[in-house]
Amino acid sequence: MKKILICTVAAVLFAVLCVPVFAEADSFPTAWELYLYWEENDAYPAYVTGVWTETGGLDKLTIGVLNTPAGVAGKAEILSLIENDDSVAFGSGAYSKKYLNAVMEQLVPYFESGRGLAWGGVNDMTGRITLGILEDKVSDPDTLAMLEEMRAQFGDVFVIEYTGALVTTLELPFTDKTALALEDKRPYFAIAAILAFLCLLTAVFVRRKRHTVALQTSTGEVLTDAEPLTVRQTEHAVRQAQLQPSAQTEQKIFDAIAKK
Amino acid sequence: MNENELHAAFALVRDGDKDEFAHLYSEMKTPVFTVISRIVRSRAMAEDITQEVFVKLYVSPPPPSIKHLRAWIFKMARNLAIDALRKKEAVDLEDAQDLSDDSGDGIAARMDIEAAIAALSCTERQIVTLHLNGGLTFSDIAAIVGVSLPAVYRKYRKAIQSLREKLNGGFV
Numbered sequence: 001m002k003k004i005l006i007c008t009v010a011a012v013l014f015a016v017l018c019v020p021v022f023a024e025a026d027s028f029p030t031a032w033e034l035y036l037y038w039e040e041n042d043a044y045p046a047y048v049t050g051v052w053t054e055t056g057g058l059d060k061l062t063i064g065v066l067n068t069p070a071g072v073a074g075k076a077e078i079l080s081l082i083e084n085d086d087s088v089a090f091g092s093g094a095y096s097k098k099y100l101n102a103v104m105e106q107l108v109p110y111f112e113s114g115r116g117l118a119w120g121g122v123n124d125m126t127g128r129i130t131l132g133i134l135e136d137k138v139s140d141p142d143t144l145a146m147l148e149e150m151r152a153q154f155g156d157v158f159v160i161e162y163t164g165a166l167v168t169t170l171e172l173p174f175t176d177k178t179a180l181a182l183e184d185k186r187p188y189f190a191i192a193a194i195l196a197f198l199c200l201l202t203a204v205f206v207r208r209k210r211h212t213v214a215l216q217t218s219t220g221e222v223l224t225d226a227e228p229l230t231v232r233q234t235e236h237a238v239r240q241a242q243l244q245p246s247a248q249t250e251q252k253i254f255d256a257i258a259k260k
Numbered sequence: 261m262n263e264n265e266l267h268a269a270f271a272l273v274r275d276g277d278k279d280e281f282a283h284l285y286s287e288m289k290t291p292v293f294t295v296i297s298r299i300v301r302s303r304a305m306a307e308d309i310t311q312e313v314f315v316k317l318y319v320s321p322p323p324p325s326i327k328h329l330r331a332w333i334f335k336m337a338r339n340l341a342i343d344a345l346r347k348k349e350a351v352d353l354e355d356a357q358d359l360s361d362d363s364g365d366g367i368a369a370r371m372d373i374e375a376a377i378a379a380l381s382c383t384e385r386q387i388v389t390l391h392l393n394g395g396l397t398f399s400d401i402a403a404i405v406g407v408s409l410p411a412v413y414r415k416y417r418k419a420i421q422s423l424r425e426k427l428n429g430g431f432v
Contacts, residue, residue, distance in 0.1 A: 027410065028410050029413075029414045030417070032417060033413035033414060036398065037413065040398055040399065230424075231424060234420055234423050235420065237373055238373060238377065238388060238389070238423065243290070243293050243294045243306075244289070244290055244293060245307055246307060248307075249307045249311050250285070250289070253315060254282070257278065257318050260318065260319055
């Protein structure tokens, strides 16, 4: 009798303590759902450096993790959260996306300073922040001084882009002489840019050969001409195809309210 | 209308400001009607429920203690729509097609979004329209529809994939 009582108490305790834990551990079917959860709740773990797709679809997302033991442990955690392991691939990045978002917020004064910083954004694929510098300010001493300040404050978090070239702040020229040397290399960047553009044109041409029906929303907006809808276009279509109540309904509502 | 604008509008509506209510109606009528229509799949029912929603909003506006007013409005709209559906479980695809404006003459093939949405399950329709037309977060939707957050994500993804396939004529 005593044994039965002990077993019963143990079973009840187990159930009470474990059920909430199991409920919390509800997993995500694919990496896409996990990504949506992180985005919506601003809940990126500290070891994640970014999320992107290398397949052009949502069936498989690449999640960048830090090149540290925390990143390795993070991979295991992600795999334990996702039911379909084939929906995720892993990449690596230098800095946590959470940290990069925080750094971006601290860059506002630099954007407002008019010292040559044209734009900036977190690049998920590199795990760094890409900064766009106005071409005519590339060798401007004030712009270089600003970048040096930023390097002193944030280290090599940034990559700088101008005429398509990417260099980290550690590689930046802080003298006019080095800046001129970099300018000499620009024709190569131009050739690379032209080649990339030609590849893009080819890709667009190939895609347009895939004929599907022309699609239009109920409000008359043409969504696609000769290509299948993407997920984003599908969402856009649903968002745009809104419905309006009739004028009679509106009249009935305001008649009812007038009597109140 | 964002949350701050809704709070400001309802503060005036609670004092009986009919002009502010008219403004609120003009801003919210389209998403509210769209969400209701996609749940009940009948224009006539949707018109009646929309009328009920807005009259209720004027007669008994939400108290200031409600934080997420947008979610609160859509929760009321959704609940009334579900109640109406339970009372009269009906509506076939023809009714659903009545929901869209039929102004596509001369177009080789016209996308019928409403028909595609009508083919989703009731829960999927609610999730898709509350998110895309109501502008609610998945967390709000999980609370309104009464399913777990991961389940909302899962159903949303499945629904969008299904819509894509239908709108693309089976080709993705």
